Amino acid sequence: MLINVYVEYNRLRNTFTYSCEQDVEVGCRVRVEFNNRTLVGFVEEIDVESDFKNIKPVIEVIDEKPLLNNELKLLANYMADFYASSKVTCYKTMLPPALRPSSKHSKIIYEDYAVLKESNETLTSRQKEVLEMFSYPCKMSELRKVSPSITKVLLEKGYIGIEKRIKDSNTHVSEIADVMHSLTIEQKNAISKITSTEKMVSLLHGVTGSGKTEVFLRLAENVLSCGKQVLFLVPEIGLTPMMIQRVQARFKQKIAIYHSGLNAQEKLEQYNLVKDHKVDIVVGTRSACFMPFSSLGLILMDEEHDSSYKQDNTPRYHTRDIVLFRASYHKCKVILASATPSLESYARAYKNVYELIELKNRIHEMPEICLVDMKKERITNGLSETLLQAIHKRLSKKEQVILLLNRRGYLPVVRCSDCGHVRICPDCGVALTYHKNQNALVCHCCGRQFKFMEECPSCHSKNYFKAGMGTERLEEQIVEIFKDHHVVRMDADSTRKKNAHEKLLQEFEESGDLLIGTQMVAKGLDFERVTLVGILNADATLCRNDYRASETAYEMLEQASGRSGRGKLKGEVMIQTFDPDHFVMQCVKMHDYKRFFNQEMQYRHLGMYPPYVYLCTLIFTHFDFNEAYKQASAAKEYFSSLRVLGPIEIRMQQKKHRVRLILKSKDDKLLHELVQNYLDETKQIVDVNMHPIMMEE
Structure with a gap:
């Protein structure tokens, strides 16, 4: 039998023909020889015909059954076409690491389980006692703990057998008590409207603290009672434990958890829980949208505006697109929720493509927002006198404070005072950031680290001007000023270790006074004692050379503001800015999303940018x-x-120069066709980003 196989090279868009003597199905992995190397391939077609001679045989069939069901095969086809990507790259993206068509895939760890068998051999009373101590199947390790010798006898006499099963992993999240809040009139109306609408997609636009999560849980309850599955999506790992806790507390059943913080073994276990119909609820980040559901009844996408939902390497998919494909297949409803919806989603709701549901009122009072004009302030190490006084006041009342600085590290730029030389990453061409804890210079693009030398490599001076401030330096300053208070820092550096997000948030809730962090502390956190949020360097995002700069700034500032005053205590927000009259700052101050939407849409229309x-x-x-x-x-x-913008050079990557073109089209179908035709005709190796969220600089 001849079969067509996609080999594991990401760039190859065509299949290769092999002969196979074993039974194999479409969607199984096989081991093949390719370019004098043994690689893993993915079977795309069987029983094919070929005019080629000397066709190589398949070395090994890895899977007995296909890894993907019919829906996921269709999804792979859609992704390859829509994102102009190779099919095998889509398969790699969709499958957990241990099942990917890759020779470097993670190995699966198995455990021995004892299974009960029938035997007529005689046993001593002690042997019978040990045999009857356990309910089967059980781990062999547990049996051997009681008595290794008796376990051996039970095996030899045929009372038990050994079965290999995938090792259980520990993805436990600490439990909380469920609090079922009484629904407000707005929440009741929202649930009624979502349930009754004929539209597949509803946009739930609710101000921060308006009770969107309770609406999620009530809708999920209705779907689960009908025997259907529910997918809860959150944009970042940091928000996953909080959502899991709320869902587990409410439904008291096993939940599959899926995010990038899990290792390969844990991901495989969670994937199989869904595949084997052992769970009805999945909570996860972007990659959870590929779980092998059989009867999906509802998809809830929290913070739908967040750029984390866009994959930043090939295939550069957006989770929203995958969600809409899967909802269409399962004929289920999608809830996109945010206090700051993306302009694209709100425009669709505005045009009645999506059902628009609004929660205009907070459960508790909205926080008061103060724009601190840094041109008029007395400043101490980047902190205004007004903000410092407000922190002292809140801490004296035993209340909590969150400080947001969207820049990690100690010093963002290290520049020589004598010659002006800036330390640059040789691979990416961007300024290196100094990290004091490691005494190293780190590239935040590629992650490479360089030893920090006190001497300038250009003029050999030791006079460095250390520009700016990151979260690490801010933490040092805050600890110095507020010596008697517990400070917690949460950024990409402090959350590298497993389960660090959950531990840091628990530490802050139980004993923390100040939480310092990057944008990961700006969304989804719900602490009743937080009554002050301070936002430093608020203008930085507005300075980006990107058409979404204003939208990104508005989202971050509004979301961060929503962390204050979520309980009975009145909240306050202080935004340090050099331009308090900027329309974004004014819209945030008034919590006026619609004003922001209308003004930003005018700009997008003039510049011919999405959603136009x-x-x-x-x-x-x-x-x-x-x-x-x-x-x-x-x-x-x-x-x-x-309409083509460019060519323009952008930052290097792996010592390679990169030149970018931006294509604009009012016809999405035409855009896809032209890009696909270009790739097919030229065979060029090009990095394609369809519908980009952010423009690389």
Whole structure:
């Protein structure tokens, strides 16, 4: 039998033919020889015909049954077409690491389990006692703990057998008591409207603290009672434990958890729980949208605006697109929820494509927002006198404070005072950040670390001007000022270890006074004693050279503001800014999303940016800048029927120069067709980002 196989190379978009003497089905992995290497492939077709001679045989069939069901195969086809990606890359993205078509995939760890068998051999009373101590199947290790010798006898006499099962992993999240709040009139109306609408997608636009999670739980309860499955999506790992706690407390049943913080074994176990119909609820981040559901009844996508829902490597999918595909297949409803919906989603709701449901009132009073004008303030190490006084006041009342600085590390830029030399990453061409704890310079693009040398490599001076401030330095300053208070820092550096998010949040809730962090502390956190949120360097996001700069800034500031005053205590927010009259700052101060939406949409219309057009970026990479630029220039000619911006050089990656084109089109179908045709005709290796969220600089 001849079969067509996708080999594991991401860039290859076509299949290769092999002969196979064993039985194999479409969707199984096989081991094959390719370019004198043993690689893993994914079977795409069987019983094919070929005119080629000397067709190589399959070395090994890895799977007895297909890894993907029919729906997930269709989803892989959709992703490959929509995101102009190879099919095998989509398979790798969709499957947990241990099941991916890759020779480097993670090994599965198995455990021995004892299973009960029938035997007529005689046993002593002690042997019978040990045999009857356990309910089967049970772990062999538990049996051997009681008596290794008797366990051996029970095996030899045929009373038990050994069965290998995938090792259980510990994905336990600490439990909390369920609090079922009485529904407000707005919440009742929201549930009624979502339940009765004929539209597949509803946009739940609720101000921070308006009770969106309780609406989620009530809707999920209705779906679960009908025997259907529910998917809860959150944008970041840090929010996952809190959502899991709320869901477990309410439904008191086993839940599958899926996010990037799990190891390969844990991911496989959670994946199989869904595949084997052992759970009805999944809580997870972006990758959870690929779980093998059989009867999906509801998808809840919290903080739908968040850029974390967009994959930043090939295939560059957006979770919202995958969710809509799966909802269409299962004929189930999708709830997109946010206090700051993406402009694209709100525009669709505005045009009546999505059902718009609004929760306009907070359960507790909205926090008062103060724009601290840094041009008029007395400043101490980046902190205004007004903010410092407010922190002292709140801490004296035993209340909690959150400080947001969206820049990790100790010093964002290390520059020589004498010659102006800035330490740059040789691979990416961006300024290195100094991390004091490691005494190292770190690239926040590629992650490479460099030893910090006191001497300037350019002029050999030891006079460094250390510009700016990151969360690590802010923590040092806050600890110095508020010596008697417990400070917790939460950023990408402090949350590297397993379960660090949950531990840090628990530490802050139980004994913390001040929580310092990057944007991960700006969303989803719900602490009743937090009565002050201070936002430092609030203008930084507005300075980005990106058409979404205002939207990103508004979302972060509004979301961060929502962390204050979520209990009975009155909340306060202080935003340090050099431009308090900027329309984004004024909209945040008034909690006026609609004013922001209307003004930003005017700008998007004038500049012809989404949601008025569709975008696609093509990035050409080469060690020689001229060659990359030449390829991009030729591509610009190919896409002459579209509006094309560029070519322009962006930051390097792995010592390679990168040149970008931006394609604009009002016709999304045409855009996809042209990009697909270009790739098929030129066979160019191009990094394609369909519908980009952020523009790389």
